[in-house]
Amino acid sequence: MATTIWFQELFGQWGCLIALALALIINLPIFIWARLKHHLTLWGSIVAGFFGISYWLINPVFYLGLFTFFISSSFLTRYHKSVKEPFLDKFEKGGERDASQVLANGLAGFLFIVGYLLTILFSNNFLISNAFIYGFIAAIGTVNADTWATEIGIVSKDQPYWILNLKKKVERGTSGGVSAKGTAAAFLGSLVIGSLILLVESFWHNPIHSESSWQLLLFIAVAIVCGFLGSIIDSFFGATIQGFFECTVCQKGTEKKTHCSQPTKLIRGSKNFRNDHVNFWSSFIAGLLAFGFGCFAYLL
Ligand SMILES: [Zn+2]
Numbered sequence: 001m002a003t004t005i006w007f008q009e010l011f012g013q014w015g016c017l018i019a020l021a022l023a024l025i026i027n028l029p030i031f032i033w034a035r036l037k038h039h040l041t042l043w044g045s046i047v048a049g050f051f052g053i054s055y056w057l058i059n060p061v062f063y064l065g066l067f068t069f070f071i072s073s074s075f076l077t078r079y080h081k082s083v084k085e086p087f088l089d090k091f092e093k094g095g096e097r098d099a100s101q102v103l104a105n106g107l108a109g110f111l112f113i114v115g116y117l118l119t120i121l122f123s124n125n126f127l128i129s130n131a132f133i134y135g136f137i138a139a140i141g142t143v144n145a146d147t148w149a150t151e152i153g154i155v156s157k158d159q160p161y162w163i164l165n166l167k168k169k170v171e172r173g174t175s176g177g178v179s180a181k182g183t184a185a186a187f188l189g190s191l192v193i194g195s196l197i198l199l200v201e202s203f204w205h206n207p208i209h210s211e212s213s214w215q216l217l218l219f220i221a222v223a224i225v226c227g228f229l230g231s232i233i234d235s236f237f238g239a240t241i242q243g244f245f246e247c248t249v250c251q252k253g254t255e256k257k258t259h260c261s262q263p264t265k266l267i268r269g270s271k272n273f274r275n276d277h278v279n280f281w282s283s284f285i286a287g288l289l290a291f292g293f294g295c296f297a298y299l300l
Contacts, residue, residue, distance in 0.1 A: 037074070039097065040098075047099045066140060072147075081095075084154055087171075087172055090253065104143075105147075109140045112132050112136035139286060139287035141194060142287075146234045149231055153179050153185060158180065175239065176240075186231040194223055201216065226289045
């Protein structure tokens, strides 16, 4: 026998409609705000709305993870905006997030919670459904860590080090650059996601079926570490396979394909592997690590 989904347990036979109505009531004001404040483009907010409602329907615990990421990154992007202005030119995209950025940040987490949903609907295997939750925590942990690291690291006055050679310094805002403050922010970013889910798990409806609170703590701690590792993988990809270009007019390094109204020249990585691909793959790999650990640990 498969488990019933949270809204059926909570609201009975009309649960699905009530949960959907709640999702709309909660999400509409957030997305109107996000549009008015230019945190998201129109298509960005449509994709974010789709993620918001599906995350919520699968379990509000997952929604909380996504919500924390979205709100904290929206505020951090505005944090010390004038200090960031000179470096924004390096990035492919600005502060208003478009559909492909939203996909890059939310898709890996979405895949893990769809895995969770299918597992609880079609089998009673809590080992696997739990492992999907740890995968989800690591995936959202990674994108949160990466955003916190970028937005906080860039306002720090310390010049970052090149991740492939820690003796070499690079310009602030360079993908693949790492700094002490950015790394601490990354760890905190992943820690906040994992801790919030642990907190809600301890007080409310519980999607994680753990045998003991120590076990729960251990697995969430591993997922937090995987989320942090994900942000390191992100920097590593940023320094290697992500396309990096040079302006043929002003010679500045950039992630943009055009600069000073001229096409830029590729100097590193692959021209088709962009920052959005880096974000998706690093969060997906971090999720797989935590998912794998969740499956493997029970086998011992
Ligand atoms: Zn230029």
